[in-house]
Amino acid sequence: MKEKILVTGGTGYIGSHTTVELQNAGYDVVIIDNLSNSNESVLDGIQAITGIRPVFVKGDCTDIDTLRKLFEENPGIKGIINFAASKAVGESVQKPLLYYRNNLNTLINLLELMPEFGVKGIVFSSSCTVYGEPDLNPIDETAPIKPATSPYGNTKQISEEIIEDYVKSGAPIKSILLRYFNPIGAHPSALIGELPLGVPQNLVPYLTQTAAGIRKELTVFGDDYNTPDGSCIRDYIDVVDLAKAHVIAMKRMLDNNDTDPVEIFNLGTGNGLSVLQLIKAFEEATGVPVPHKIGQRRAGDIEKIWADPKKANQVLGWTAQADIKDTMANAWRWQCRVSGKN
Ligand code: NAD
Numbered sequence: 057m058k059e060k061i062l063v064t065g066g067t068g069y070i071g072s073h074t075t076v077e078l079q080n081a082g083y084d085v086v087i088i089d090n091l092s093n094s095n096e097s098v099l100d101g102i103q104a105i106t107g108i109r110p111v112f113v114k115g116d117c118t119d120i121d122t123l124r125k126l127f128e129e130n131p132g133i134k135g136i137i138n139f140a141a142s143k144a145v146g147e148s149v150q151k152p153l154l155y156y157r158n159n160l161n162t163l164i165n166l167l168e169l170m171p172e173f174g175v176k177g178i179v180f181s182s183s184c185t186v187y188g189e190p191d192l193n194p195i196d197e198t199a200p201i202k203p204a205t206s207p208y209g210n211t212k213q214i215s216e217e218i219i220e221d222y223v224k225s226g227a228p229i230k231s232i233l234l235r236y237f238n239p240i241g242a243h244p245s246a247l248i249g250e251l252p253l254g255v256p257q258n259l260v261p262y263l264t265q266t267a268a269g270i271r272k273e274l275t276v277f278g279d280d281y282n283t284p285d286g287s288c289i290r291d292y293i294d295v296v297d298l299a300k301a302h303v304i305a306m307k308r309m310l311d312n313n314d315t316d317p318v319e320i321f322n323l324g325t326g327n328g329l330s331v332l333q334l335i336k337a338f339e340e341a342t343g344v345p346v347p348h349k350i351g352q353r354r355a356g357d358i359e360k361i362w363a364d365p366k367k368a369n370q371v372l373g374w375t376a377q378a379d380i381k382d383t384m385a386n387a388w389r390w391q392c393r394v395s396g397k398n
Pocket residue numbers: 064065066067068069070071088089090091092093094095115116117118138139140141142143158162181182183184236237238239
């Protein structure tokens with residue numbers, strides 16, 4: 057029998073790509089999403105790619121009764137991947153309680169219900185934001201956690217601690233905490249991708265919208281950093297590679313009895329790219345110019361961070377595969393689709 061996985065936030069950006077990979081790997085998926093940052097039509101894309109429409113529950117994970125009903129109506133859920141969260145760093149500074157309530161109550165409700173419904177493991181979406189500005193790059197999982205610079209980042213740190221404390225208390229569950237670096241790109245089919253809502257705050261959606269003529273020009277936030285070309289460096293990870301890591305993590309939790317109850321993995325490529333290098337990669341991959349100018353530094357930005365992904369490579373047997381140019385071409389194909397260019 058196929059194993060059943062609950063994907064919270066499954067119509068969102070990373071959740072939809074992970075649902076595709078879970079279904080491709082033979083898992084049954086139940087999605088819960090309140091559609092606060094996604095659209096139900098994403099289910100059509102998932103179905104078109106995999107031939108399977110996941111079970112969908114429109115509901116809010118901060119409401120424990122909704123979750124309890126979901127577990128009752130979908131018996132046999134063995135694992136959870138918890139993507140559901142609010143994720144805009146700037147907004148979290150303006151509305152901290154919204155972020156603490158949404159991100160923490162969602163997690164606490166899920167953890168509380170897991171033993172009651174016999175759910176063995178939970179994969180949690182954490183972030184390299186927990187490392188702050190690294191003293192040394194590449195950064196591995198043993199690096200110190202730095203004080204969070206936003207309520208959003210703090211919810212990731214607190215969530216990791218809540219999971220560790222709960223497991224330490226003897227709760228009969230396992231967890232894998234995945235610290236993502238910078239997820240970008242879209243499914244190569246261009247049937248799912250990152251939905252642009254309002255003015256994008258992140259680099260790649262802003263870049264593709266600029267290339268599509270929706271934005272006049274991209275501002276590079278600073279070229280006076282201590283990096284080879286002066287712009288900030290990140291570890292950009294293709295969303296499909298990232299999604300595949302979740303399937304491996306889930307399998308490890310459910311099928312392997314000898315692993316530690318809580319494990320932490322960085323998910324990145326191990327390569328740092330500057331903002332200017334990324335723009336160049338896009339232009340080379342697509343032949344489409346990106347009008348851009350150098351602007352002021354953005355407050356709170358980290359200068360440079362990239363992953364040491366050795367632990368994920370060796371322990372999970374997972375390595376990021378995508379070439380950055382293919383990733384940028386996929387991001388562009390998705391942009392063209394959502395802006396009606398093809
Ligand atoms: P997303 O906004 O596209 O997806 C999150 C989904 O969760 C959305 O569909 C939203 O409608 C849903 N949601 C939010 N609150 C909910 C609730 N209370 N109940 C039910 N559904 C709810 O974001 P994403 O980029 O796919 O991110 C997924 C996870 O990965 C988040 O936890 C995010 O913090 C984390 N993460 C993302 C990045 C990134 O750069 N995208 C980096 C590190 C970590």
